[in-house]
Amino acid sequence: MTSIISFIVGQTQLSTQSVKNTIELLNEDCTVPFIARYRKERTGNLDEVQIGEIVKFKEQYETLEKRKLTILKALGEQGVLTPNLEQRVKNAEDLMALEDLYLPYKKSRKTKADNAKALGLEPLAKIIMAQNTNDLEPIANIYVKGGVNTIDDALEGARNIISEWVNERSDIRNYIRNQLERYAMLSTKVIKTKADEEQAQKFKDYFDWSESLTRMPSHRLLAVLRAEKEGFVRVKIEIDNERAIEHIENRIIRSKNGCSDQIQIAIKDAYKRLILPSLSNEALQIAKERADASAIMVFAKNLKQLLLGAPLGEKRVMGIDPGYRTGCKIVCLDAQGQLKYNETIYPHPPKNDTAGAMKKISSLADAYKIEAIAIGNGTASRETEALIRRIRFKNEIEVFVVSEAGASIYSASKIAREEFPNYDVTVRGSVSIGRRLQDPLAELVKIDAKSIGVGQYQHDVDQTKLKKELDTVVESCVNAVGVNINTASKSLLSYVSGIGVKLAENIVAYRDEQGKFTSREDIKKVPRLGGKAFEQGAAFLRIKDARNPLDDSAVHPESYAIVVKMAKDLRKNIRELIGNTKELQSINLETYCTDTIGLPTLKDIIKELEKPGLDIREKAKVFTFNQNIKTINDLREGQLLPGIVNNITNFGCFVDIGIKESGLIHVSNLSDGFVKDVNEHVSLHQQVIVKVLDVDIPRKRIQLKLYK
Structure with missing residues (x-):
């Protein structure tokens, strides 16, 4: 320990x-x-x-x-x-x-040195390394026997043994590592037979590239390695070979005779055949691990911001998955996200049933008392939004455009099939869009985080490390927000501290059989949910309208007795104490300290009692794109446009300005000063104003500057 x-x-x-x-x-x-x-x-x-x-x-x-x-x-x-x-x-x-x-x-296969040793040449190698003999031929001649046919064969075998000895010296390996760490250059050469392929064009910048490996940004290294993996370039790691070999020679050679000549040849062979290939691969792997860590960190930050995105809350929502030929799929959800109705309308080409679609949406909004409409941001999104805004609803309805990234993954998943066994993927996708508006966290946890579409080069990094980090982020977010045990899905419950997949299934099964939980004590009745799981998870599980108001708070059951004592000392019941900031602030916390509970926990309890069950997330806000910008052809240099940050990378952020192509705010255009961390200037789903700097229509690239 x-x-x-x-x-x-x-x-x-x-x-x-x-x-x-x-x-x-x-x-x-x-x-x-x-x-x-x-x-x-x-x-x-x-x-x-x-x-x-x-x-x-x-x-x-x-x-x-x-x-x-x-x-x-x-x-x-x-x-x-x-x-x-x-x-x-x-x-x-x-x-x-x-x-x-x-x-x-560590020998996984026979080496040249092993073969030489088998031929009895190790004593000759030791004689050479002793560096006491000028004329080696008579000595080498003694070893010309068996499988050794000539003096040159004997000397070559001895050199192979010496090369392996040089390679195995940790001081030499550490020196070359140091040289690679400080001076390694990564260079690429395009494979000419593939240079003109369409897929190769996205790597065109790296066809003949050279850069310091240590200073190479993570996104660029990952791009180069992807280009190599897809067969468009060859990658090489180089340092000053002459300097490296000279250093090794100075460490080993201490005489000038026939032995030193043989050792010099062996050193060059060891360096080029054994040391450099091994350690340059190691250096590239270390650089790749650093790049992976950086990319995973970006992904994790983005995912956290996405999961903690502003929820609309328990409102009745109409979810629309827009489309042209296949129509717009509509679902009506109640305040808890349950599907009440679904239909398909065809307001866009080729059918153009605009009037019928508007009438249907209006009648459904009235029939199901819809309070908000969520429109997916894919194909026909802008046209559908424009259509919705033309409708005169009887009641005020807020209209939101929602990211549908990963909705198709969810709609075809086992989770979706279990939730909606009698509906096809189009209905499930629309439900997901609507629920994302109600509570992004509760819906997005059902989707593999890699499918959500935030981050950079997520398919190129170490997948085990990526999954582990993203699972940690999801767990952190779920527990930071808390979970309503009576409405949460199995997916959401599985991320609650101490619960996991199996207990989440047991909780849902118990809820289905016995009805709603009315207290945290009821949680102990769930099969296989023992004392440890209750200790770890109970405080993160909320019960609305519980008999004990603390059951809908982040106060841990193990601290209930302290709250009861506080209330008793103030001659109030717990309900009178909750939200009573004046009384709560008057409490002398030191009088409630015990051997296990000190001021940090007591301060947390007071903070929670002031606003029990407070959702740490902001509320969803309506956002409107510039209605005059419908395609990339409508953009002009100098325009100021509203947008939403939809991805963050180390080299900048991408902004949705209401058209198919997202624009890039390069890190240099985020601020007039030096930008160390993109996340210090923007956050995912932040509403911003951007200035158009450049529009490359053939390559479909848009350069933007953060205006405010």
């Missing part, structure tokens, strides 16, 4: 006690949202990000220790594990150093 704590403290600079207690909580199967929210006294008030760092380095340490055990076992089986080697393996501080130690004993 001491070693892992020291390792994590060294990596994070957090206090030893905070790290120790957090590791203990993690080992007790506590979740990050639970620890961050309800165990502040034990962690020293660490937030989710800091706890997440502890989790990351805990996993790194455990991976390193597991690999050490595997290597020690392998070395023991080979009979080469000396006390010194064992200690060096145990003391290795990272995987790279560990693998260098194991390299001389």
